[in-house]
Amino acid sequence: MAIFGWSVLFLVFVDELLAISAAATWGEYQGGTPLAIAAALAVVVVWYLFASPKARYGGRWVRPVVKVLVFTLASVGLWVSGHETLAIAYFAFSVLINALAQLPSIKVLVTD
Numbered sequence: 001m002a003i004f005g006w007s008v009l010f011l012v013f014v015d016e017l018l019a020i021s022a023a024a025t026w027g028e029y030q031g032g033t034p035l036a037i038a039a040a041l042a043v044v045v046v047w048y049l050f051a052s053p054k055a056r057y058g059g060r061w062v063r064p065v066v067k068v069l070v071f072t073l074a075s076v077g078l079w080v081s082g083h084e085t086l087a088i089a090y091f092a093f094s095v096l097i098n099a100l101a102q103l104p105s106i107k108v109l110v111t112d
Helices: 002-031 033-051 062-080 084-100 104-110
Strands: none
Touching: 002 033, 002 062, 002 084, 002 104, 033 062, 062 084
16 A cells, blocks of 8 residues: 555645646746746646655645646646646646555655
């Protein structure tokens, strides 16, 4: 079961990287390279401050709300950029992998 748990946690990390990539895709579509870089950096900063496990401003309610917002906005950004199928697939992946990460047997792997 530990292999499954660590695999899920790895995919959660991949999901976070995909959110950064989706933001950059949206930025490139809307305003070119400068906006792509700014959008990707914005996701990194928001994640660092509010959603990471040791976030300075993360809390019991803030962390999950920010995660939902980041993954939803990343999906919307893909959709707006003309990648509708990818947006749906990414959103479904995000929901599934983050739901699996909430299983007690997986959550215990990341407790402090």
